[in-house]
Amino acid sequence: DSGVTQTPKHLITATGQRVTLRCSPRSGDLSVYWYQQSLDQGLQFLIQYYNGEERAKGNILERFSAQQFPDLHSELNLSSLELGDSALYFCASSSTTATSTGANVLTFGAGSRLTVL
Amino acid sequence: AQKITQTQPGMFVQEKEAVTLDCTYDTSDQSYGLFWYKQPSSGEMIFLIYQGSYDEQNATEGRYSLNFQKARKSANLVISASQLGDSAMYFCAMREEETSGSRLTFGEGTQLTVNP
Numbered sequence: 001d002s003g004v005t006q007t008p009k010h011l012i013t014a015t016g017q018r019v020t021l022r023c024s025p026r027s028g029d030l031s032v033y034w035y036q037q038s039l040d041q042g043l044q045f046l047i048q049y050y051n052g053e054e055r056a057k058g059n060i061l062e063r064f065s066a067q068q069f070p071d072l073h074s075e076l077n078l079s080s081l082e083l084g085d086s087a088l089y090f091c092a093s094s095s096t097t098a099t100s101t102g103a104n105v106l107t108f109g110a111g112s113r114l115t116v117l
Numbered sequence: 118a119q120k121i122t123q124t125q126p127g128m129f130v131q132e133k134e135a136v137t138l139d140c141t142y143d144t145s146d147q148s149y150g151l152f153w154y155k156q157p158s159s160g161e162m163i164f165l166i167y168q169g170s171y172d173e174q175n176a177t178e179g180r181y182s183l184n185f186q187k188a189r190k191s192a193n194l195v196i197s198a199s200q201l202g203d204s205a206m207y208f209c210a211m212r213e214e215e216t217s218g219s220r221l222t223f224g225e226g227t228q229l230t231v232n233p
Contacts, residue, residue, distance in 0.1 A: 002161065033220070043208065043223040055218025088160060103150060103169070104212065106221055108162035 003027065004109035006091050012115045018079040021112045023091030025072055031055075031094045032074040033106060034066055038087035049074055081116045088113050120144065121209050121224035129230050130199045137184070138194040138227045140209030146170075150212035151192040152221065153183065157205040165207075168192055199231045 003026035013019055025032050034046040045058035049068035060066075063081075068074040078085060092106040122141045130136040142151065153165040168176045168183045176183040184193040196203055206228050210221040 042225050045220040045222065048218045048220060050218065056215045056220050058220060090162060092162075103152075103167040104219065105152070105164050105167060107164065108154075110161050113160075 002107050002109060004091060004093050004107050006089075006109035006112050008112055009110065010113050010115075012117060013081060014117055015081055015083060017081050017116075018077065019081065019114065021076040021078070021089050021091075021114075023074045023076070023093075023109060025074070025091075025093030026107050029093035029095050029107070030072065032068055032072070033092040033094070034060075034074070034076050035090040035092065035108075036087045037090060037111070038084075041087075043090075046076070078114070081114075083116050086114055086116045120213075120222050121211055123209055123224035123227050125227045126225075127228045127230070129232060130196075132201060132231055132233050133198055135195060135197045136199055136229065138196070138207050138209075138229065140192045140194065140224060142190050142192060142209075142211050144190075144211065144213070146214065148214070151183070151185070152210040152212065153181070153192075153194045154208045154210060154223075155203075155205045156208065156226070162208075166194065196229075201231050201233060204229060204231045 005024040007022045030051045032049045036044045046060040047066050048056040052068050063079050066076045088111045090111045092108040120143050149170045151168045155163045166178045166181045168185045180197045182195045206226045208226045209224040
């Protein structure tokens with residue numbers, strides 16, 4: 001158990017629907033990252049939050065949004081789902097953010113597997 | 118432009134032998150970090166090893182070592198004494214710092230198979 005909790009583990013839904021993926025970071029970690037892993041795109045960075053604030057943004061679609069709450073858990077909202085959104089969505093956490101020195105290792109959750117039919 | 122390149126889609130190694138997984142990177146930053154993660158078939162991402170751009174010595178973690186050649190912009194992972202449980206996908210990643218945040222950019226991965 002990495003200490004990063006993601007729910008749900010599996011989700012099957014239809015095109016056009018909206019889903020919410022939830023992530024609880026490791027205790028003490030202030031930074032949360034979301035990644036999408038699909039067969040054709042590999043591991044793609046979506047967005048980073050640090051202590052409730054958005055800090056870095058990747059190729060996140062406008063149909064997707066995220067936030068980090070005061071208790072540091074984060075949610076990734078995916079709307080108007082398309083077949084191509086089927087993927088494994090990872091949340092990762094770390095204790096610090098950008099310009100810190102040192103490793104700033106990201107600890108990943110087990111992922112949420114989304115299937116859009 | 119591809120920032121992390123893993124040129125070996127698949128690699129095979131005999132149990133108890135050593136194997137090197139290649140990774141090259143591209144950056145103009147002076148300060149950066151390089152990581153290797155392992156993803157077994159169960160899907161989780163497991164951190165293996167880290168190398169900072171200013172670290173003068175190659176990183177080692179148990180059976181894992183990182184062959185860091187800064188001038189060549191390569192950060193190859195060496196796994197010694199391979200075990201059957203090492204069969205997995207291996208990802209090289211680079212930390213990119215931004216104004217107020219950071220991200221890890223991953224390569225496409227190398228699928229390692231350890232044969233008995």
